[in-house]
Amino acid sequence: KNQVEQSPQSLIILEGKNCTLQCNYTVSPFSNLRWYKQDTGRGPVSLTIMTFSENTKSNGRYTATLDADTKQSSLHITASQLSDSASYICVVSDDRDDKIIFGKGTRLHILP
Amino acid sequence: DAGVIQSPRHEVTEMGQEVTLRCKPISGHDYLFWYRQTMMRGLELLIYFNNNVPIDDSGMPEDRFSAKMPNASFSTLKIQPSEPRDSAVYFCASSPDRGYTGELFFGEGSRLTVL
Numbered sequence: 001k002n003q004v005e006q007s008p009q010s011l012i013i014l015e016g017k018n019c020t021l022q023c024n025y026t027v028s029p030f031s032n033l034r035w036y037k038q039d040t041g042r043g044p045v046s047l048t049i050m051t052f053s054e055n056t057k058s059n060g061r062y063t064a065t066l067d068a069d070t071k072q073s074s075l076h077i078t079a080s081q082l083s084d085s086a087s088y089i090c091v092v093s094d095d096r097d098d099k100i101i102f103g104k105g106t107r108l109h110i111l112p
Numbered sequence: 113d114a115g116v117i118q119s120p121r122h123e124v125t126e127m128g129q130e131v132t133l134r135c136k137p138i139s140g141h142d143y144l145f146w147y148r149q150t151m152m153r154g155l156e157l158l159i160y161f162n163n164n165v166p167i168d169d170s171g172m173p174e175d176r177f178s179a180k181m182p183n184a185s186f187s188t189l190k191i192q193p194s195e196p197r198d199s200a201v202y203f204c205a206s207s208p209d210r211g212y213t214g215e216l217f218f219g220e221g222s223r224l225t226v227l
Contacts, residue, residue, distance in 0.1 A: 034215075043116070043203055043218030044155075089155070100216075104154035 003027075004092050004103035012109045017080055021106045023073040023090030035064050035075050036089040038105070044089055047075070077108075085110045116219035118204050124225045130192040133222045135204030136185055141217070143210055146179055146189050147203040149221070155203070161187065162210070194226045 004025045013019050025033070032051050036044035048057040048064040050073075056065045061078045077084055090103040117136040125131055137144045145160040159169040164181045172179070176195070181187040191198055201223045205216040 041220075043205075043220050044216075045218070046215045049215065100157070102155040 004090055004101050006088075006090050006103040006106050008106060009104075010107040010109070012111060013080055015080055015082055015110050015112050019077050019080060019108065021075045021077075021088050021108070023075070023103055025071050025073070025090070025092045025101075025103075027092045027094045027101055028071070029095040031093045031095050033064075033066055033073050033093075034091040035062070035073075036091060038087040038089060040086070047088075080110050082110050082112060084108060116204055116206050116217055118202075118219035118222050120222055121220065122223045122225075124227065125194055126227050127195055128193045129226075130190065131194045131198075131224060131226075133189040133202050133204075133224070135187045135189070135219060137187070137204070137206030138217055139185065141206035141208050143207045144181060144187050145205040145207070145216065146187070147205065147218075149201045149203060158189070158202075191224075194224075196226045199224055199226050 007022045011019060030052060032049055034049045035047045037047050038044040047059050047062050050057045050064060050066045052068050054066060063076045066073045075088055085108060087105040087107050089105040092101050094101055116138055119134045123131060142163050143160060146158040147155050148158055149155045156171055158171045159179045160167055161181045164184060177191055179189045201221045203218050203221045205218045207216050
């Protein structure tokens with residue numbers, strides 16, 4: 001069964017620090033991998049979209065990386081801000097079953 | 113553009129009552145998706161439409177759930193009768209394509225509590 005697993009489930013860091021969130025997937029073949037940010041009580045908003053041929057994609061202080069060989073992606077947040085407190089969801093498009101598969105997310109808390 | 117608009121934002125109802133959730137997609141988007149989000153299962157696709165036609169409803173939990181899209185600017189998700197296990201946040205999303213290669217645009221969600 002195609003799955004998308006994210007780690008850690010939750011993370012607490014101090015404002016200004018960097019952090020890295022992980023996404024491991026078993027989906028194969030896949031066409032793209034996305035990271036979404038979901039603020040509490042809001043809908044998810046897209047941060048980055050990477051095709052299988054891309055290794056990295058940046059959006060401001062957010063940088064996503066992709067290793068299609070090991071089926072791993074990471075989202076690195078630089079110089080965290082209080083507004084980065086949110087859930088971050090990894091999403092993979094399954095070419096075989098024509099479905100979009102969501103991870104359960106990592107809950108990030110930024111402390112002042 | 114106003115984005116995807118959902119209503120109500122919050123709904124509290126008693127078991128057995130009918131619940132109707134509403135969604136207005138972004139104008140020009142041909143695809144509309146209904147998702148359910150819980151802590152245990154994350155985001156789950158319930159059904160999606162293309163040009164107002166239901167394409168895949170395999171995620172609809174059971175016959176108590178139904179969805180319609182009478183026109184390009186409006187869709188409803190109905191639960192009748194509702195049960196406590198239906199408590200969740202229901203999201204509507206739209207996309208200019210199947211959402212498969214492009215971006216999904218989500219509404220703010222409807223938080224449903226069934227007592």
